[in-house]
Amino acid sequence: MSVPSFEAVGVDPDRLRVVVAESRDVGERLDRFLAARLPEFSRARLQALMRQGAVRSGGRTLEDPAGRVNAGEIVIELPPPEPAEPIGQNIPLVVVHEDEHLIVIDKPAGLVVHPAAGHADGTLVNALIAHCGASLSGVGGVARPGIVHRLDKDTSGLLVVAKNDVAHRFLSAQFADHGRTGPLRRAYLALVWGIPSRPRGTVDAPLGRSARNREKIAVRSDGREAITHWDTLERFPASDAALVECRLETGRTHQIRVHMTSIGHPLLGDDVYGAGHRSKASRLSEPAAAALARLGRQALHAAELGFVHPATREALEFTSPPPPDFADLLRELGTPER
Template sequence: MGEDLFNEIDNLPDDILPEDQESDLYEHYRFVADKGQGQIRVDKYLAMHIVGVSRNRIQQAADAGCILVNDKPVKSNYKIKPLDTISVVMNRPPREMEIIPENIPLDVVYEDEDLMVINKPAGLVVHPGFGNYQGTLVNAVAYLLKDTPEYDAKDPRLGIVHRIDKDTSGLIVVAKNAYAKAHLSAQFFNKTTKRQYMALVWGSVKEDEGRIEGNIGRSLKDRMLMTVFPDGDYGKTAVTHYKVLERLGYVTLVQCKLETGRTHQIRVHMKHIGHTLFNDERYGGNEVLKGTNFAKYKQFVQNCFNICPRQALHAQTLGFIQPRTGEELMFEAPVPEDMASLLTKWRGYIANREI
């Protein structure tokens, strides 16, 4: 790959698929420094180990957050130490990534000759990527469709049409053939699909409903985070509509509709207006952001974190046009058990007000 791979570094911030997706990073190179490795700059080390790539391009890759040492981004002047693990990652998979079919149970809520709709559980990664080469939704779908002649898990013209984050539950659509993939992708691109999410956020949302607009792009300080930028500076236009469903004291249950689909859109937009998703570790929602300082209250919140050990976000509704028949299909996934228990816990808190 060499220089051809590194020439794509400039496009790293672009989303791969039009959906509120996980910030997937795909490993393209991995090296482990020898026990006797002398301290050497990481850019020089990689220039010595990767054929056909300039040190200047490696430095640009480091600036883009694509050079990791022991799974953490480093600058080009980082000094390699013995037994360091050095990785070059991108936001697209290597051209030749083997997809191994795996018998992973899936909740298939609909299937026809062109597509299937799956209710993804929280914790299941959608696509193989850095640190998650197996045990993903793609591996599970490859197993389900292993006897379908026209389906090839490695063919980008087939398969997952959009993605939702690893720790987000809910509906996702898979195309079985190229015709379906093209038509479904066009619906997502043209914003004609119908998608609603349910989220529990910190704080009492002031307005009963509202619209959030703000460019979303990768943080200039931490490439693993997304952030909202002033219009015209960085990122891509993003619009989220929200509506309050239930007020539960120090948290609020909201419904979110995506007008666009950017990486972590709901998580970033809600944080931007001061309402971080409950237990969203990446964006600070796993801290007590609202409430009292009483130890009993803090223990109550910790119990809530234990009940729902992930961001409280669920892709509840998905609607689109069946590519071949033109029929409008609409699906709704029930609130998953962990979020349902979490809501029950907060309702009990509101009813009793003991804490």
């Protein structure tokens, strides 16, 4: 095995692994090949790293564990170590429902769900540890106790957290199924640029890490299945914008934001995926432009959440109205048409 200069690669050597595949290795299954040469990692861990976009070769991201090996260097960039066990912090929470098995939170925009690089504390997990105490101990892992799904930092709305292992397994199974065969329901409100030509539709487009920018998600033919159903609720001709409801059949990172952008309707306020539509903001009325500036984030809100309770087997449904910044922008966009 030959290892290139870490300085040339520009990565912390403690977080870099390089394997050289020779001609005799060509055609071998990728995860098996790496597991045999990197005994410090389990095969499952290597598969997870691939799906996270951390494995590259020749400028390509290798996301398919079942893919075949080609000759050359395979570079694995490890993510930063998970933070130490999080501590409880007195962060106010809007509790929609709570019992001995679970808690439903209406998360504000700006609150990170769990500790990660750049967000060691001040997260929803820190708030939950303080609020729930020892009941979260050991549930779902040290850094993500009880978390069965997540919302982006700047997405507001409903999120359920398990408070014991039985609830965690039961809820995780529902979210893994994404409502295909069960009652799980997740509906989001999104304000998008442009008025869709159809009242409703479905975006069925696989998603994966962008080959150009690993911080972004993109539609990729070799990505993971991703399906979003959308309905137009209100149209705002004066602002060339619309309010849509999005329902997820899968739960990929940034799914709604990328899917709506892919059909020409990026979210208002989304500087990551909607940068090409910034000029539209200059055509808004002065009050609407001011409301968009105050929003300062993508206009996305998790408005409905429904699932089966892990203990009572009762179907629970929760709704959350848009927060004030979202509602202000909605009001300033003009008189709606349905």
